[in-house]
Amino acid sequence: MSDDAFADVPREPGAAKPEPILVADSVRRSFGGLTAVDVQHLEVQRNSITALIGPNGAGKTTFFNLLTGFDSPDSGEWAFNGTSMNGVSPYKAARKGMVRTFQLTKSLTRMSVMENMRLGATGQTGEKLWVAPFKFLWKTQEDAVTTRAEGLLARFKLDHMRDEFGGSLSGGQRKLLEMARALMVEPEMVMLDEPMAGVNPALKQSLLEHVKGLKDEGRTVLFVEHDMDMVHEIADWVVVMAEGQIIAEGPPSFIGANQAVIDAYLGAHQNTDLGV
Amino acid sequence: MSQTISNGLFGAIGVTAIAYCLAAIGLNVHFGYTGLLNFGQAGFALVGGYAVAMPVMNWQWSIWATIPVVIIASSIFALLLGIPTLRLRSDYLAIVTIAAAEILRLLVSTPKLVHVTGATDGINSFTNDIQNTIPGFLKGKSVPLWEKQISDYEMWVMILGWFLVVLFSVGVWSLMRSPWGRVLRSIREDEDAARSLGKNVFAYKMTSLVLGGVIGGFGGAILVIGQRNASPGSFQTQFTFLTYAIIVLGGVGKVKGPIVGAMIFWFMINVSDNLLADWTDGSGFQLPTWVMDSSNFSFFRWILVGTGLVLLVIFRPQGIFGDKREQAFDVR
C-alpha cells in the first residue's frame, strides 16, 4: 500500500522524506558495552503510517524511549515539527504531540477502564489544584470527556468493561485500552509499541481500520509490530532495525522481498504452510 | 469497667486521636492516594507543633497568628524533602523522610538551642490565647463523658480539632474525586503511564507532599495545644508508624479511613491500658505476676496492638473501609 508521498523516496536507510514530522540524527545509546541504538538518520513522513520492524533486541523500544524523553541518548539530536526535542521530558513531549504506548502495557490497575480513559484527555481544568475542589467548575468538561471516552471504548469493543478495574482485563484487552487511552490525548503523532500483540486476529482487523482512520484525521502513526499481515495491510512505509541500526527502508512489498530483512527477521517460512 | 469504657471513649475523641487523625489524613494523601513512601510524618507534625509554640514563646505572637506559620513551615519542609527525592525511586523518599524527621527531633532536643526550642523539656506556656478564647457556654464547666469529666480547655481544643478534621476531610474528599485526584491516583499506579499522557508527575507529587505535610503539621499543632506542651518526645518515629497503622486499619486511600482508624485505635489503646492497669494493681481480678505486673503492663498494650495489626493484615488487609477487590491486585 504505497502513498504518493513516497513515490520518489529512495529505498535506503535514512532516506529523506518530502515532509518529515520527525527528523533524527546520529542518535546513539549504549548500555555498558552494548550499543542498543545507533541511528544515523531517520525521517518520518507527516500524515503517514510508518512501521518499525525488526528482531527483539534490535533497539526499537529503546529508540521510542529516546524519542519521547523516557531515556536520554549518549549523543544525537532529533526534532519534532521542527522543534528540538533533546532533553525534553516525557510529559512535555506528550503535550507537544508525541504520544507513545508501552510494549508492556501500563493499565492503571486499581482504576476503572473509564477512569483510565478520562485520564488521557488534555486541557482538563479539573486537573488544576485550585479548580479541583469545586465540581461545578469542571463537571461540564468531565461529561464531554466521558462521552468521547465512551465512543472510543465502543470502537475498541471495551465498552462493556468500562467500570471494571484495569487490573482485571486480559492481556489483549489491556493492549486495546492502552491504545484507546493514548488516542484520548489527540496526539499529532501516535507511537504504538506492539499495539496488536495479544489482540485476536478478528479484532485486529477492525482496529486496523481505526489506525487507518487516524491517518484520515491528519495524524502520523509510527508503530512497532511483528505482525507482517498488519504491516502489509496498513503501512505506507517500513523501517527495519537490527542490532540498533536501520538496515532497510521501503514500502512493505519491497521490504518483504529484501534478502537482508528475510535473513535477519522474516525467516524463510513466511509464505509456507507449517502443517505440511 | 464503665470507667474503662469512658476512658476508651475519651481516647477515641480526645486530642491525641484528633492529632493522629490529622496526621493520618495527611499521610493518606501521600501514601494512600499518591503512593508516596513518606516515613517522616512525625517530622511534619513536629514542624507544625513547634511552628505554634515557638513564635508564641519567643516573640509573644498571638497563637492564631501562627496558623500561617504552620502552613509555611510544613510546606518548606515538604519542599526540602521533595525536591531532591521525588524524581528518584520511591525508596529514596522513604529513607530521606525517616532521617529528616529524626534530624528535626534531635535538633529541637539540643541543649544549645534550649532558649529557642526548650530542648528536651520543650515549650510550655504558649496556650494562653486558647485558654482565653474558650467560648462562654463552656467556660468554667466540665463536660461529662459517661464517667469521665472533660475540662473546658480540653473540650474547646477538641472542638477546634474536630473542626479541622472535618475541614480537611471534606477538602481531601473534594480533591480526590476530581480530575486532579485522578492524576494523583494514576501516579500511584504507574508514573510513566501518567507522563506518557502529558501529566507533570513531579509537580503533582510535590503538591501532594506539601498538602499532606501541611495537614500533618496541623496534627502536630493540635497535639501540642492539647497537651499544653511541645516537646520532641511526642514526635518520635513511633508517631509515624502508629499513623501508618491507623490508615491501614481504616482503609488506605479512603476518606473515612483515618477518622475511624484513629478513633478505634485510640479507643483500644486506652481500654487495654485501663484493663491491664486494673488487672495488675493489686485488687480485684489480677493477672499472675509472672505474666505481667504493675511495672511492665504498659508495654503489653503495644504487644496487643501489634498482634492485632498483624491479624488485621492477614484477615482484612483492606482495613475497615477498603475495597477487597483493589487489594486483590498484585500491583507490580
Place this chain on the structure above:
Amino acid sequence: MSMSDGSAAVETRPNVIDVKELVGGYTSDVNILNGCNLTVAPGEFVGIIGPNGAGKSTLLKAVLGLLKIRSGAVYLHGEEITGTKAHELVGRGVGFVPQTRNVFPSLTVRENLEMGCYLKPSMFHERYEVVCEMFPKLKTRASQSASALSGGERQMVAMGRALMLNPSVLLLDEPSAGLSPMLQDEVFINCRHINAAGVAILMVEQNARRCLQVADRGYVLDQGRNAYTGSGRELLADPNVIGLYLGTLARTTGG
C-alpha cells in the same frame, strides 16, 4: 494402559487430558470459564484460540490448579486432578510453559534445565541429552546466563525445561507472543518436533492461523465457552471461524 511388547494397544488408552464443564475464575464473584470441555488424546496436538478475554489462558491455569474451580472436573490419564496443585501435576507428567517469566534470568541455560528436573534429579543427564538433541542451541549456549538470551532463545529454554521430566503432555501459553515472524515460525516448528517425539501438546495461541496449521485439533473459546471444535484444517477453512476469529488479512496461507 500400553502393551509392554510395543504392539498396538487393543483397548483405547484414556485421554491424556479431559476437561468437563469447567466453571471458574480468579475472584469469587466473576467466572471467566462458563462450562468448558476439552480432550487431548495421547500424542495429540491441540490448539486453543479465541478472542481476548475468552478464557484461553484461564483454562490452562485451571487445568494446572492455579485458580479457583467452581464446578466441573479435570482428568489426567483418566484420574481426576481437579484443583490438584501444579507442582504435583508436574511430577505426574504435565509440562507447562507460561507466557511470561518462564526462565530464571539469573541462572545459566543448563541450570534452567536442571531446575526442570528438580523433582527427579536422577533423570537429568539422560534427559539433558535428549532435549539438547531436539534443540542443539541449548547445548551451545549451555553456560550463558538466561537473561542474556534473546526472546526466541528464552522461549526455547522454557520449552526445554518443561520437557526435562519427560512429560506426556506439554501446556503452552501463547509461546509465540512478542516474537519476530522468523522466531514465531521456529516455535511452531519446534512444537511439531516435540509432538513428533510423542509428547501431546495443548497450546493456547493468538497466532490462530499458525496454531491451526500445526495442530491436529482445535478449540475456539469465546466468553468462557466452547464455540467451535474440529480438526485444525476444518477450522481454518470454516467461514464462521474465519469471520469471527481468524480475520481475512493473510495474503497467503503463512502466518
